[in-house]
Amino acid sequence: MPSGSERPTGRGLITNIYIRQKRKMSFRKVNIVILVLAVALFLLVLHHNFLGLSSLLRNEVSDSGIVGPQPVDFIPNAPQRVVDGREEEIPVVIAASEDRLGGAIAAINSIQHNTRSNVIFYIVTLNGTADHLRSWLSSGNLKSIRYKIVNFDTKLLEGKVKEDPDQGESIKPLTFARFYLPILVPRAKKAIYMDDDVIVQGDILALYNTPLKPGHAAAFSEDCDSTSAKVVIRGAGNQYNYIGYLDYKKERIRKLSMKASTCSFNPGVFVANLTEWRRQNITSQLEKWMKLNVEEGLYSRTLAGSITTPPLLIVFYQQHSTIDPMWNVRHLGSSAGKRYSPQFVKAAKLLHWNGHFKPWGRTASYTDVWEKWYIPDPTGKFSLIRRHVEISHTK
Helix, strand or coil: CCCCCCCCCCCHHHHHHHHHHHHHHHHHHHHHHHHHHHHHHHHHHHHHHHHHHHHCCCCCCCCCCCCEEEEEEECCCCCCCCEEEEEEEEEEEEEECCHHHHHHHHHHHHHHHCCCCCCEEEEECCCHHHHHHHHHCCCCCHHHHHEEEECHHHHCCCCCCEEECCCHHHHHHHHHHHHHHHHHHCCCCCCEEECEEEEEEEHHHHHHCCCCCCCCCCCEEEECCCCCHHEEEEEEEECCCCCEEECCHHHHHHHHCCCCCCCCCCEEEEEEEEEHHCCCHHHHHHHHHHHHHHHHCEEECCCCCCCCHHHHHCCCCCEEEECCHHEECCCCCCHHHHHHHHHHHHHHCCCEEECCCCCCCCCCCCCHHCCCEEEEEEEECCCCCCCHHHHHCCC
């Protein structure tokens, strides 16, 4: 019999080594199983928490440091409408500043109630306005609309806007939102942009279906059309031509060889082919002319309209389609708007109160037409200014 100090034979040694290796492998398998179970449990808890957070915040963006417009809110569960047996989604972009929020609400309400189409509103605003807007949209007749609230990052305008006391609109960031449509509506091939001082009386589907010529990224209403030609705006430069918006004394403008008498167009309502917009880098082209204006002062000193118009006129010179003029019956925000007959106003597909006098103020024309689409602010922050209010305060 071998003594206790004797080493195991070769076969015994191999057996012991095999057993030890098998034990190690078993421990490893157990550890791997435990690790996999732990990871699975962690992912399950994470997924559960994420669903709860999503339900609470909808699609609220957590990274506010990203430069560019950011989606804040999305209401996807509203009833979707069907057109001609199929879904038709129409993106409508509207900028909504705090001091003009009632205008955006009235515009949205008029669009929604005059169409059977599946419209989704992209409402562009600044951080401080989102909560106020959300509470307004959740009240009354607006509960059924589909919308996204998009925060506009003002960093996009750094070095591109010249703050001129004679052109107060230049310091209002949201007026430039229309330049960034592909960012605001990233998945759409086509979209409608409109200002907040409009009322839509026709079916928005007809405007959306405006045909655009090959190579054209947008369709505007020209200022020389039969509708606009009925009115004359005094003291605003040449309202209808390029020379009313651009300084033709500047060499850079002259080198473009654009005729000063070319008919201008109104950028307050337009249809955009976003596929073509992206292909031509329209946003980059617009930013280029914004920067050059800051450096060289290329816009007319007697600017006939919005400060967003000059770069659009340059980029889209003889390269845009046209919309039906009845889809942008404008100048209701000036004294000239009072020249329209009630029958003509009733027949218009879209009414536009561009000018100094807005329909939520006391001196605009046809405020009664606008007011029937206005929904009072449930928070009481926004209120209409009317003559009877002024009279009561003077007593």
